[in-house]
Ligand SMILES: NC(=O)C1=CN([C@@H]2O[C@H](COP(=O)(O)OP(=O)(O)OC[C@H]3O[C@@H](n4cnc5c(N)ncnc54)[C@H](OP(=O)(O)O)[C@@H]3O)[C@@H](O)[C@H]2O)C=CC1
């Protein structure tokens with residue numbers, strides 16, 4: 168029997184990416200796509216590139232029907248996702264939430280970093296952080312998946328082996344990251360207007376970004392230590408793609424450092440080791456995280472660099488990896504194929 172899924176926020180960038188990937192799934196019946204703006208319009212009318220897909224004629228609904236699907240993808244802003252996830256879970260359905268509504272166990276981070284009070288502490292405690300490389304076993308049995316943010320995905324994958332094996336000798340980790348503009352969603356913003364963003368690059372929120380508590384929460388859970396993140400995000404004038412460059416002190420030599428990472432990730436289907444710093448071009452459209460591990464022997468700092476697609480491993484294809492784990496489909500299914508078609512050179 169087909170697994171019934173619904174996408175709330177199907178007209179946004181991550182929602183569209185979910186549709187692109189779900190189009191491959193033979194096991195799935197798409198019962199609803201939700202957008203308030205496009206209510207009543209067919210998918211192919213709003214997004215003509217879906218014309219040749221099996222979803223071309225499905226029409227947008229304004230409100231989700233909480234009885235019709237087995238699994239709901241929430242690709243909407245954080246605050247409305249808090250309430251909607253609660254209502255869906257009350258109907259004994261499953262939620263894969265792409266927003267930050269259930270990502271951070273530290274309850275107090277919500278008013279400080281997101282500007283709203285979180286009403287469901289007990290659900291926050293139950294939510295499973297959907298980074299399969301770290302929480303695979305818990306994800307399989309979860310009802311509520313908090314799909315990670317794009318910067319936290321790239322950064323935590325650069326840190327996980329080092330945190331797990333306790334080789335970090337600093338109480339602060341320095342992270343510099345770059346994101347394509349689609350990370351900011353589909354809404355119009357002056358800074359991302361073509362004349363201002365094209366041929367430009369700039370840092371933003373250099374001392375206080377809302378992904379800091381999400382990263383520190385996971386770092387604390389993995390290492391058991393109170394390690395801080397010194398995080399500076401930057402905008403790149405591209406649509407998609409993200410780089411995270413992570414620096415931390417370690418006593419390990421270069422050979423052992425690289426060996427530790429390779430050993431930890433040896434069975435991970437979506438982690439690809441690179442011998443040179445990874446490039447966003449080669450992960451676009453994929454669920455891969457390309458990784459480069461090195462040691463600056465002059466300073467004793469490890470330098471780990473990851474590249475992902477912010478809409479892929481940083482959002483929608485990662486949500487599908489979580490979906491595969493929840494429903495018991497082979498974890499790599501459809502997602503490996505996805506990346507093969509992403510090789511576009513030059
Ligand atoms: N873009 C990225 O790289 C990443 C985004 N995310 C998260 O995923 C979620 C979606 O992001 P993204 O696709 O970029 O966002 P977009 O701005 O591109 O799309 C937002 C979607 O949500 C709907 N929406 C907006 N406001 C509301 C509301 N109040 N209630 C219900 N639906 C609403 C919109 O449709 P309509 O207004 O028509 O209803 C639209 O479909 C966000 O929580 C974001 O933080 C996570 C990781 C990466």
Ligand SMILES: CC(=O)N[C@@H](CCC(=O)OP(=O)(O)O)C(=O)O
Pocket residue numbers: 265266267315316317318346347348349350351352378400402
């Ligand atoms: C370029 C850009 O603006 N990026 C977003 C992050 C996108 C993301 O990961 O979304 P969540 O809000 O779901 O965590 C930002 O910095 O806020």
